[in-house]
Amino acid sequence: xxxxxxxxxxxxGPGGYIAAIRAAxxxxxxxxxxxxxxxxxxxxxxxxxxxxxxIPSKALLQSSEHYEHAAHHFGDxxxxxxxxxxxxxxxxxxxxxxxKQNNDGILYLLKxxxxxxxxxxxxxxxxxxxxYEINVAGAASEVLTAKHVIVxxxxxxxxxxxxxxxxxxxxxxxxxxxIGAVPARLGxxxxxxxxxxxxxxxxxxxxxxxxxxxxxxxxxxxxxxxAKEALKAFTKQGLKFEFGVKISKVDAEGEGVVVSYANxxxxxxxxxxDKLIVSIGRVANxxxxxxxxxxxxxxxxxxxxxxxxxxxxxxxxxxxxxxxxGPMLAHKAEEExxxxxxxxxxxxxxxxxxxxxxxxxTSPEIAWVGRTEQQLKADGVxxxxxxxxxxxNGRARALGDTxxxxxxxxxxxTDEILGVHIVxxxxxxxxxxxxxxxxxxxxxxxxxxxxxxxxxxSEATKEAALAVxxxxxxx
Ligand SMILES: Cc1cc2nc3c(=O)[nH]c(=O)nc-3n(C[C@H](O)[C@H](O)[C@H](O)COP(=O)(O)OP(=O)(O)OC[C@H]3O[C@@H](n4cnc5c(N)ncnc54)[C@H](O)[C@@H]3O)c2cc1C
Numbered sequence: 001x002x003x004x005x006x007x008x009x010x011x012x013g014p015g016g017y018i019a020a021i022r023a024a025x026x027x028x029x030x031x032x033x034x035x036x037x038x039x040x041x042x043x044x045x046x047x048x049x050x051x052x053x054x055i056p057s058k059a060l061l062q063s064s065e066h067y068e069h070a071a072h073h074f075g076d077x078x079x080x081x082x083x084x085x086x087x088x089x090x091x092x093x094x095x096x097x098x099x100k101q102n103n104d105g106i107l108y109l110l111k112x113x114x115x116x117x118x119x120x121x122x123x124x125x126x127x128x129x130x131x132y133e134i135n136v137a138g139a140a141s142e143v144l145t146a147k148h149v150i151v152x153x154x155x156x157x158x159x160x161x162x163x164x165x166x167x168x169x170x171x172x173x174x175x176x177x178x179i180g181a182v183p184a185r186l187g188x189x190x191x192x193x194x195x196x197x198x199x200x201x202x203x204x205x206x207x208x209x210x211x212x213x214x215x216x217x218x219x220x221x222x223x224x225x226x227a228k229e230a231l232k233a234f235t236k237q238g239l240k241f242e243f244g245v246k247i248s249k250v251d252a253e254g255e256g257v258v259v260s261y262a263n264x265x266x267x268x269x270x271x272x273x274d275k276l277i278v279s280i281g282r283v284a285n286x287x288x289x290x291x292x293x294x295x296x297x298x299x300x301x302x303x304x305x306x307x308x309x310x311x312x313x314x315x316x317x318x319x320x321x322x323x324x325x326g327p328m329l330a331h332k333a334e335e336e337x338x339x340x341x342x343x344x345x346x347x348x349x350x351x352x353x354x355x356x357x358x359x360x361x362t363s364p365e366i367a368w369v370g371r372t373e374q375q376l377k378a379d380g381v382x383x384x385x386x387x388x389x390x391x392x393n394g395r396a397r398a399l400g401d402t403x404x405x406x407x408x409x410x411x412x413x414t415d416e417i418l419g420v421h422i423v424x425x426x427x428x429x430x431x432x433x434x435x436x437x438x439x440x441x442x443x444x445x446x447x448x449x450x451x452x453x454x455x456x457x458s459e460a461t462k463e464a465a466l467a468v469x470x471x472x473x474x475x
Pocket of ligand 1: 010011012013014015016033034035036045046047048049050052053054055057120121122123152153154155173194285287288289320321322323327328329330331332333361
């Protein structure tokens with residue numbers, strides 16, 4: 001006997017659980033199926049983001065940053081610490097409890113919103129009159145039917161060909177977040193967000209970290225000025241980078257891992273490390289979903305094919321988040337989840353891809369929204385730019401962190417903000433003002449004329465907006 005719902009959501013990550021809550025708020029009878037298990041086999045909703053992504057990585061970044069401050073910067077404040085130690089297992093335990101708080105919080109939110117939660121794997125069984133039948137395979141087997149199905153099954157780490165993850169020596173993001181002791185030598189393949197964040201954690205705790213990158217340049221998606229400043233800061237901290245490499249072999253047979261590769265000069269070299277994090281991108285996850293049963297269309301990369309509104313090729317079947325096109329970011333998944341629930345309710349849900357912020361939580365943090373200077377040049381857009389360094393910001397000096405700057409790019413004629421790029425302290429928080437401004441189609445002058453609290457890092461944002469008109473007040 002099947003259980004009848006208006007909406008069934010498959011996947012309880014940020015895309016899925018948020019879609020389920022929004023659909024329930026709109027009055028639908030909603031089920032959410034998620035298969036993630038905690039270490040006791042119980043439910044752990046929240047997906048990659050909560051279990052092995054955004055949240056645990058930020059917990060480890062915070063702990064390792066405290067350690068680095070205590071080891072290298074407390075002295076500047078007159079604080080002396082003797083016998084400083086790092087208890088890695090306690091740090092990882094704290095990270096696990098932060099994850100659990102989030103898992104429990106999501107279960108509470110689903111219950112509060114009267115979403116029926118099913119712990120297990122959801123798969124398409126067949127199309128039935130007026131909807132779809134979904135099997136749930138978990139501790140108990142269930143059959144659910146619904147007129148609308150939202151697929152939010154997320155993504156998995158991409159492995160290097162010939163170097164499968166063993167999570168002991170060759171690590172995906174999952175293993176990278178569970179390392180039990182600081183490795184003396186850590187290799188990272190891929191200098192994207194995950195590689196930089198994980199590399200920073202273990203470098204701060206004492207590992208010698210080498211990052212190998214296939215692209216000839218650093219952070220090519222970011223504004224060139226920001227990427228240059230960040231690379232300078234990371235290199236000064238001790239992260240080692242090699243760009244333009246071509247990996248030929250990863251050998252994990254012996255004690256550690258030996259990576260053979262051709263460097264940018266074409267020379268064959270090797271890197272011996274104790275552990276290797278492979279962070280070369282992620283692949284859409286439709287394992288076990290059984291899309292063939294209903295004819296759900298995937299593209300050649302395994303992504304579920306959707307239109308601009310997240311509609312698939314099947315009536316009533318929608319897909320959101322990492323399993324569809326677009327940036328693999330938790331907040332993008334959430335926005336799509338909300339928009340789809342609203343569209344099912346006949347409303348006009350909308351996601352503005354032009355104002356999705358990007359953040360890298362290293363130190364300095366990197367954040368941006370809108371177009372980069374190199375994109376504007378390529379698009380032939382006439383623009384003005386303004387930049388303000390944190391070195392000239394009173395709050396940054398008081399914090400003891402003056403690395404980086406805020407940079408504004410505005411239309412040469414209308415002054416509309418086209419992009420804001422930040423490298424420096426709390427860039428992740430500062431970027432929100434720029435996102436709001438761009439959503440409201442603000443001009444640089446709008447920001448320049450708004451009163452910002454003193455002393456605050458946000459004054460650097462105001463000053464960068466003033467710099468567009470060449471009239472900074474503090475630089
Ligand atoms: C190390 C790391 C750090 C990151 N940091 C950030 C960050 O700081 N900010 C940011 O925005 N993004 C970050 N991301 C990316 C972010 O985690 C993803 O973009 C986000 O989780 C995507 O959400 P989603 O709901 O689409 O999928 P997911 O979070 O992957 O959730 C999918 C869920 O569906 C479940 N599932 C899959 N198939 C089935 C099935 N058939 N039946 C039942 N359940 C199923 C999975 O078990 C999972 O729980 C990070 C990623 C990693 C790996």
